[in-house]
Amino acid sequence: MAKELVFGHQNPDTDAIVAAKAYAYLMNQLGYDTEAVALGEPNGETSYALDHFKAQAPRVITTAKNEVDAVMLVDHNEPQQSVADIAELNVTHVVDHHRIHDFNTSDPLYYRAEPLGCTSTILRKMFIEHDVEIPAQLAGLMLSAIISDTLLLKSPTTTEQDKTAVVALAKIADVDYETYGLEMLKAGTNLDDKSAAELIDLDAKSFTMNGHEVRVAQVNTVDIADVLKREADLRAAITEENAAKGYNLFVLLITNILNSDSEVLALGDDDSKAAVEKAFNVKLADEKANLPGVVSRKKQVVPPLTEAFN
């Protein structure tokens, strides 16, 4: 069987890195020849998790066709979030927890999506279905991914299955998930050493919404005001990014992980900003608005924004 690469989305978060490692491990146990790789370096939060469980970061790739013909995607399916040469590759497997969009194949494939908080929650079920044991180190990483995606089980994307998985994985990894989880999330909010350009690209994804190119970035913090001290720099970086990449709209979500509120900064053309106002039923003031309780890009930002553009 020819080797396949397994990877998550660009600007990888903890789930994108960990799900690739977990799925590659599972598939290799099942007789496939796979390697987990990543489409970027781990962020601060992911590095904390990898260090804590003494695990290696996956090798970073920018193209895949030079190495393999076929790939497996985790934690994404939309082509613009994937490897640059995705159109030339045969996607044989997908495990994901997002909407399906612009994902077309010419052949049948394995596709497993569930509307759960985290890809790693689905993967834990797949380990059980295939009767493959999850090693303690991997359990710690998968636990970290679920904590990351669900903001310690507080995001509205959180399901009972995510909670069950966290408890079970914490037991295998032998950690107190609440203490560990808060430390890990805080490690991801240390943004002082990032430039404004790095900050708006740290956890950012592109979407096509009714012909509009939309970029939705999110930064986690324990103090929104602290991030907004750099508002002028952030605006300049976003304006530059919109011009360079041709985005109609850039939405920056600054999320307080302690109280689950977000401030949104929306820069783009007038139509797109009107869509933001419609999506969240708010009036932007100076292109900003407070969005109480909004923490999930996937569940609370992308669907209403897609709807507003349609």
Added chain:
Amino acid sequence: MAKELVFGHQNPDTDAIVAAKAYAYLMNQLGYDTEAVALGEPNGETSYALDHFKAQAPRVITTAKNEVDAVMLVDHNEPQQSVADIAELNVTHVVDHHRIHDFNTSDPLYYRAEPLGCTSTILRKMFIEHDVEIPAQLAGLMLSAIISDTLLLKSPTTTEQDKTAVVALAKIADVDYETYGLEMLKAGTNLDDKSAAELIDLDAKSFTMNGHEVRVAQVNTVDIADVLKREADLRAAITEENAAKGYNLFVLLITNILNSDSEVLALGDDDSKAAVEKAFNVKLADEKANLPGVVSRKKQVVPPLTEAFN
């Protein structure tokens, strides 16, 4: 929980009808409120299976939004194969074994596809995963669907998992699957009471291939020459259909279920007919060609034809 409808593709074959019944049964056992419906009347083969296991045909619908807001799809995902008002509905679940194409959602959903011979093979695994027993009647129908899709385990789409499922389901249904299967397949080849227009629509699916609208129909027979006695009528019906529906290409596959060979009749514009020649590496003579060993639209027709159009 609001009621949802569960259905397979237009021009339903046995798997489209049965998978809807099986998935609706499973989901109701899991606490959902669903009803299996169909986008057309059962064909001769499906009627034989329903009669044999004393089961009811699902109610036929043409639109769904007048009844429900959300639906579950089985055995298809492409919008042009689905219910007429699919764009207005929220798809919450898909269980399928085809390529993914033009299928876009704004929300995360449950999507389970596997490259197996039949949707019912996947569904059997899901019953096992959820520890739900398959009643004998349903087992007989699911067995029929797998026999239908795999031409009694002889199609190249057949996997080890399909074989395992057939043996297990035949045991629950208490039938000799080889004897029963051949009778069921033969029941589907009785085409004498069908008009040419009905015949080319019996098991037909639409595809968009690089901007070309392509219709691929298949009829099973035990004697290809017998079907070709009606060639003039078939040509007239296809030509009329191409004009009425704006198809660039209509491919009719006449498949001998006894020896697994097919004759293809391809009517359409010159570019499209050139794509057919390229796809199968044949020269069309009088717009026809013999395709030895070709029995699977999904695995042996759609992928090479898609490739040839790209």
